[in-house]
Amino acid sequence: MTLITDITLRRILDSRGNATVEAEVTTESGGFGxxxxxxxxxxxxxxAIELPAEEAIEKAEAEAVPALVGEVDAIDQRAVDDTLHEVDGTDDFSGIGANSAVAISMAAAKAGADELGLPLFQHLGGTFRGDQFPTPLGNVVGGGEHAEEATNIQEFLSAPVGAPSVTEAVFANAQVHARIGELLEERGVPANKGDEGAWAPPIGDDEAFEIVDQATTKVGxxxxxxxxxxxxxxxxxMYEDGEYVYEGEDNRSTAEQIDYVAEMVDEYDMAYVEDPLDENDFEAFAELTDRVGDRTLICGDDLYVTNVERLQEGIDKGSSNSILIKPNQIGTLSDAVDAIELGADNGIVSAxxxxxxxxxxxxxxxxAVGAAAPYIKTGTVAGERTAKLNELIRIEEQV
Ligand SMILES: C=C(OP(=O)(O)O)C(=O)O
Ligand SMILES: [Mg+2]
Structure with missing residues (x-):
């Protein structure tokens, strides 16, 4: 037994300058995460519901901390995460906040790994994991909710599917990002960057397709x-009153949106399309997956929100062949792993x-490494993004 002996919660900054929750977990024999x-x-x-950081901290200090400290073994991730669910008492973590829950869940996992003297991926995945690395999907151009006055499509993602190693893939995405910067400059397009460090140029989606295609082909x-x-x-x-609203272009009906995405998949031989349709339209997703799912990944992010019940509905309806996994969408690492595993059992590729x-x-x-997820989406160049990419490089060196 390596009981949790202390949990500290604090407000720290996120990359947008907003307050978020940080957790520190200490165990009986000195494990720390x-x-x-x-x-x-x-x-x-x-x-799952994110509460304002201060409120999430207060609630978790009152409910979660006393239930975990001196009570739960940090190595037993399921017990940690089950306790978080129990004390929260809701099905969307609105009791203690999914932000407090996920911070504690991740800190406990790291404390457990520290206790065992194992790298985190191995604590999460077990002895036989660590030999499969995800292909990094690198956001290189974007707009939507992540940048003003830029593309309608939120993210254009470089996908180095042929890279011989994760390290080479990470560097390839950075090179694509740099090449796009040059192409924009050559075209005289002033480009800021969006929230994730991708270029956020004031161009239409058509021009972005052209530029990203050119850059990925050239660097490849x-x-x-x-x-x-x-x-x-x-x-x-984009979905308003039954239509997909494109600034500067005609709106698209659901049928037109499906045709548009299917055409773009074939025109650009795209490897991956996330959330091409509204988050409640399992049927339209299924229609698109039926049309192009043999040659590209149709991925559900807002559709599934890393939730196994929604994923099961998507599996039953044939809505997609891929799922995005965001631990904070569901609140704990155990829930995230459950979604990856349910997906893998049903031929659904995780990112x-x-x-x-x-x-x-x-x-x-x-x-991603511990659960053998085939893809990871974690940006391309900004510091909070390279933190994850550089960690992948280190993990690859270790195994
Ligand atoms: C990373 C994404 O953006 P956000 O975190 O804003 O949902 C996404 O939609 O996949
Ligand atoms: Mg998304």
């Missing part, structure tokens, strides 16, 4: 392996993901 909650901007309607040719690309359309954010508001926390890099 620290975890911090990320925060989304284009959040799904069905996500230079490096000698395939770099495809993909999208996060975050379509729930473990950051949020647009992030911290230096690197847990998701370990989660």
């Amino acid at each position: 620290r975890g911090a909650a990320p925060s989304g901007a284009s959040t799904g309607e069905h996500e 040719d230079e490096l000698g392996f395939e770099i495809s690309f993909g999208l996060d359309m975050a379509a729930a954010e 473990v993901s950051h949020r647009s508001g992030e911290t230096e926390d690197t847990t998701i890099a370990h989660l």
Whole structure:
């Protein structure tokens, strides 16, 4: 037994400058772990509830800390996460806040790993994990809820599917990002950056497709392996009164949206499309997956919110062949792993993901390796993004 002996919660800054929750967990024999909650901007309607940081801390200090300290073994991640659910008493973590829950869950996992003297990915995944690395999906151009006056589509993602190692894939995405900067400059397009460090140029989606295609092809040719690309359309954010609203273009009906995405998949041979349709439209997702799911990944983020019940509905309806995994959408690492495993048992490919508001926390890099997720989406260049990417490079060196 290695009981948790202390939990400290505090407010720290996230990458947008907002307050978020950081947790520190200490165990009986000196194990220590620290975890911090990320925060989304284009959040799904069905996500677990993030409370204002101060309130989440107060509630967790009153309810969760006394139930964990001196009571639960830090190595037993299921027991930690079950306790968080019990004391919260709701099905969406609105009692203590999903931000407090996920920070404690991640800090306890790290304390457990420290206690065992194991890297976190191995504590999470077990002895036989650590030999499969995710392909990093790198946000290189974007707009939507992540940047003003930029593309309608939230994220254009470099996808180095042919990279021989995760290290080479990480560097490839950085090179694509740099190449896009040059292309924008050549075109005289002034480009700021969005919340995740992707270029946020004032151009239409069509031009962004062209530029990203050009950059991924060029860098892929230079490096000698395939770099495809993909999208996060975050379509729930565009969906108003039964139509997908595109600034500067005609709106699209659901049928037109499906046609548009299917055409773009084939025109650009895209590897991945996240949230192409509204977060409640399991049926439209299924129609699109039926059309193009044999040649690309159709991924549900806001559709599933890392929730096994929603994922089961998607499996039953054939809505997608991929799921995005965000631990803070559901509140604990155990719930996130359950979603990855339910997906894997049903041929659904997982992509473990950051949020647009992030911290230096690197847990998701370990989660992706420990759970053998085929993809990770965690940005390309900004410091809170490279924290995870650099951790993947270190993990690859260790195994
Ligand atoms: C990372 C994303 O953005 P956010 O964290 O704002 O939901 C996303 O939509 O996949
Ligand atoms: Mg998304």
